[in-house]
Amino acid sequence: MKNKDSYHHLRGESLFVDDVNVQQGTLHALVFDSSKAHGTIKHIDYSAALAVPGVIRILTAENIPGKNQIGGIIPDEPLFATNQVHFMGQPIALIVATSERIAKKARACIKITIDELPVVTGAKEAFDKNLFVAAPRAFTLGDTSKAFDACDMVIEDSVFSNGQEHLYLETQGAYAVPQEQGNIKIYSSTQGPTAVQKMTAQVLGIPMHKIEVDVNRLGGGFGGKEDQATPWAVMASLAAFVLKKPVKLILNRHDDMRMTGKRHPYESTFKIGLDKDYKIKAFEVYFYQNSGAAADLSPAIAERTLFHATNSYFIPNVSTTVYNCKTNLPPNTAFRGFGGPQGMFVIESAIQKAAEQLQVPAYKIQEQNLIQENDSFSYGQIAKQALATKSWKTSFDSFAIPSKIAAINTFNKANKTIKKGYALMPICFGISFTNTPMNHARALVHIYQDGSVGVSTGAVEMGQSVNTKMLKVTALELGITIDKVKIETTNTTRVANTSPTAASATADLNGKAVQIATKALLNRLKTVAASLLNTSEENIFIEGNCIYQNNVKTAITWEQLVAEAMLRRVALTENGHYATPEIHFDKRKEKGHPFAYHVYGTAFTTVTVDCIRGTYDIDDVSLVHDFGKSMTLGIDTGQVEGALVQGIGWMTMEEIGFDKNGRLQSNALSTYKVPDIFAAPKTIHVQPLETTGHELAIMKSKAVGEPPLMYGIGTYFAIQNAIKAFNPNYKKVFHAPYTPEKVLVDLYDK
Numbered sequence: 001m002k003n004k005d006s007y008h009h010l011r012g013e014s015l016f017v018d019d020v021n022v023q024q025g026t027l028h029a030l031v032f033d034s035s036k037a038h039g040t041i042k043h044i045d046y047s048a049a050l051a052v053p054g055v056i057r058i059l060t061a062e063n064i065p066g067k068n069q070i071g072g073i074i075p076d077e078p079l080f081a082t083n084q085v086h087f088m089g090q091p092i093a094l095i096v097a098t099s100e101r102i103a104k105k106a107r108a109c110i111k112i113t114i115d116e117l118p119v120v121t122g123a124k125e126a127f128d129k130n131l132f133v134a135a136p137r138a139f140t141l142g143d144t145s146k147a148f149d150a151c152d153m154v155i156e157d158s159v160f161s162n163g164q165e166h167l168y169l170e171t172q173g174a175y176a177v178p179q180e181q182g183n184i185k186i187y188s189s190t191q192g193p194t195a196v197q198k199m200t201a202q203v204l205g206i207p208m209h210k211i212e213v214d215v216n217r218l219g220g221g222f223g224g225k226e227d228q229a230t231p232w233a234v235m236a237s238l239a240a241f242v243l244k245k246p247v248k249l250i251l252n253r254h255d256d257m258r259m260t261g262k263r264h265p266y267e268s269t270f271k272i273g274l275d276k277d278y279k280i281k282a283f284e285v286y287f288y289q290n291s292g293a294a295a296d297l298s299p300a301i302a303e304r305t306l307f308h309a310t311n312s313y314f315i316p317n318v319s320t321t322v323y324n325c326k327t328n329l330p331p332n333t334a335f336r337g338f339g340g341p342q343g344m345f346v347i348e349s350a351i352q353k354a355a356e357q358l359q360v361p362a363y364k365i366q367e368q369n370l371i372q373e374n375d376s377f378s379y380g381q382i383a384k385q386a387l388a389t390k391s392w393k394t395s396f397d398s399f400a401i402p403s404k405i406a407a408i409n410t411f412n413k414a415n416k417t418i419k420k421g422y423a424l425m426p427i428c429f430g431i432s433f434t435n436t437p438m439n440h441a442r443a444l445v446h447i448y449q450d451g452s453v454g455v456s457t458g459a460v461e462m463g464q465s466v467n468t469k470m471l472k473v474t475a476l477e478l479g480i481t482i483d484k485v486k487i488e489t490t491n492t493t494r495v496a497n498t499s500p501t502a503a504s505a506t507a508d509l510n511g512k513a514v515q516i517a518t519k520a521l522l523n524r525l526k527t528v529a530a531s532l533l534n535t536s537e538e539n540i541f542i543e544g545n546c547i548y549q550n551n552v553k554t555a556i557t558w559e560q561l562v563a564e565a566m567l568r569r570v571a572l573t574e575n576g577h578y579a580t581p582e583i584h585f586d587k588r589k590e591k592g593h594p595f596a597y598h599v600y601g602t603a604f605t606t607v608t609v610d611c612i613r614g615t616y617d618i619d620d621v622s623l624v625h626d627f628g629k630s631m632t633l634g635i636d637t638g639q640v641e642g643a644l645v646q647g648i649g650w651m652t653m654e655e656i657g658f659d660k661n662g663r664l665q666s667n668a669l670s671t672y673k674v675p676d677i678f679a680a681p682k683t684i685h686v687q688p689l690e691t692t693g694h695e696l697a698i699m700k701s702k703a704v705g706e707p708p709l710m711y712g713i714g715t716y717f718a719i720q721n722a723i724k725a726f727n728p729n730y731k732k733v734f735h736a737p738y739t740p741e742k743v744l745v746d747l748y749d750k
């Protein structure tokens with residue numbers, strides 16, 4: 001089944017926020033933001049800006065009728081800065097004008113005086129100064145101090161991974177339209193319609209029911225619109241509320257890159273202990289998360305880092321601690337993997353370091369420590385249907401990995417200035433929001449009297465094809481063809497109190513809610529059919545818009561059945577509510593069963609490094625992935641490929657730079673490079689692992705959005721091994737991304 005939207009995307013017909021037909025009299029807004037990363041606002045002079053013809057109003061914190069507060073987990077983030085500014089790009093005011101061009105002209109006329117305060121940009125630097133956005137968290141299993149004493153080998157080192165710009169094609173934006181009696185309708189490019197609704201209500205000081213948030217689709221989110229789509233929607237709404245005019249606020253790319261948070265950079269230190277059989281006996285890590293200037297989702301992201309700090313390995317003694325370090329950068333936020341990738345990069349680095357010391361290929365250590373059935377994760381969940389070894393073995397068999405490794409070694413002996421490298425990267429990713437109360441969803445299903453069906457859920461379409469999945473679930477459950485089903489926009493008036501579209505769990509949660517609703521509707525319709533056919537409900541089944549009795553097609557069509565149900569005054573609407581069973585987590589003990597299930601896989605990456613230039617090609621990534629029983633294999637394979645390349649970008653070429661003053665240097669597509677077709681692997685092989693799937697996955701088709709991003713981590717180590725083949729003096733260092741500049745330096749490191 002193809003993505004329902006592809007055809008319309010290709011023709012440019014799909015609608016995004018900026019394509020919504022604006023009403024007459026619509027005003028355009030632009031954010032005035034801080035030009036300093038830290039300081040006290042002494043004076044702002046708006047007079048010249050207000051004098052620009054076409055400028056309607058400049059709104060600041062003083063114009064907020066409710067609370068000047070949009071912090072999601074911790075209330076530490078004002079919508080508009082008042083006395084102090086904490087990062088460059090922090091919003092201070094909103095310029096509302098008759099056009100965006102005029103607003104821009106006005107922005108250049110605002111005069112601001114800021115008394116500068118010391119700027120902190122590094123996580124460890126913030127840690128040393130005791131600057132945090134939240135309290136630290138720690139997971140422990142066994143007793144590491146005792147275990148290290150008994151190890152044959154103990155290694156310590158530090159690891160750095162940088163941030164990552166989301167670079168959704170559609171920048172942040174919203175369009176707020178006043179309705180009668182002070183109500184507001186917001187069109188928003190958000191992963192979290194309820195977050196937008198809730199924060200708008202809070203800032204305007206009005207109840208949530210006065211605000212309707214509507215989301216048609218996103219031109220990508222990747223986590224960047226889970227919480228950080230909110231401020232722009234709130235600002236547009238504030239202006240619409242105050243001025244009683246429709247207001248549109250779409251960030252241009254520069255503003256978006258400067259004002260929004262990114263993936264969290266992490267500085268980490270590890271200690272790993274092994275015995276002589278390569279068994280990892282103990283592992284200790286301190287993660288210093290660069291949270292930025294406010295909490296945003298950082299505490300939840302830090303938590304997921306701990307959940308994935310041992311990746312797909314069983315380690316009997318673990319001690320992991322994470323600090324949310326407060327810096328003067330834009331608040332960092334959710335990004336595909338949600339802290340998991342940063343955690344996994346550290347354990348994989350530790351294994352690489354150990355392998356270097358032991359002078360064995362790293363995969364020998366990886367292989368020895370894969371998590372097995374009934375092993376415990378550090379957070380107490382017991383591994384069930386563990387597929388680490390199965391996916392590992394399948395990749396070795398299917399891709400003839402030993403002979404490929406031999407060929408690489410032969411190549412490296414024969415070539416002096418060009419070297420090949422390889423790495424294996426297993427993954428294990430937990431599915432569910434780590435915050436148990438968020439794991440629920442609803443679906444509202446209408447069967448119209450002509451037999452067509454409309455489905456509303458809390459799922460937001462952002463390119464991952466969740467709408468196509470909802471379409472398939474509905475059609476299959478009702479026994480009708482997909483042309484009968486329409487997936488409606490995501491709207492807070494139709495489906496309320498939704499969790500954001502995130503954690504890769506959207507299709508599971510919302511799909512199960514659709515199943516609950518459609519099952520109830522189907523049962524009612526079967527009762528009508530049974531009465532028409534003078535039989536009992538068990539004998540009825542529906543497929544392809546036809547009604548069957550005892551597996552024999554009857555003359556009754558779906559349309560006729562629905563029409564009859566209508567005459568009999570049967571309810572043709574149902575609301576399904578689903579909450580993931582079995583999951584729980586005790587934050588005081590840091591133990592529980594937080595995940596519905598885990599997704600596994602193994603990737604084998606090969607690269608070629610030009611040892612004169614430091615440039616590299618990614619020759620191939622061949623991977624075995626646990627889709628469960630994929631319900632849409634083409635779509636899911638696309639998710640794997642996209643996530644893989646995004647992970648490779650994070651590990652190799654995407655380099656975010658802030659200067660000492662907290663100014664973003666990589667602030668445009670000329671200075672921030674994401675993989676294009678030439679940087680992507682020359683070939684990608686995605687082989688589905690044969691499994692039975694999981695009951696808690698929608699139709700046993702496992703969540704796929706985030707886990708494969710972490711296959712990209714293998715690229716870092718493949719490059720490293722090619723460097724090692726060229727320069728035996730090279731001591732492995734862990735400072736992602738491995739840009740060609742860094743590779744060149746390391747090739748000639750003495």
Ligand code: MTE
Pocket residue numbers: 219220221222223335336337462463464465466501502503504505506507639642703704705706
């Ligand atoms: N795929 C596309 N094309 N665009 C996106 O923005 N976001 C990713 C992933 N795949 C994203 C994507 C992220 S961060 C998540 S959490 C999941 O999709 C969310 O959707 P799902 O829960 O339906 O998998």
Ligand code: HPA
Pocket residue numbers: 226297300304334338432433434435438502503504
């Ligand atoms: N994943 C993604 N987004 C989230 C989570 C999570 O576990 N928790 C809160 N937001």
Ligand code: MOS
Pocket residue numbers: 191221222223224226334335336337338501502503504706
């Ligand atoms: Mo995805 S980072 O959970 O939006």
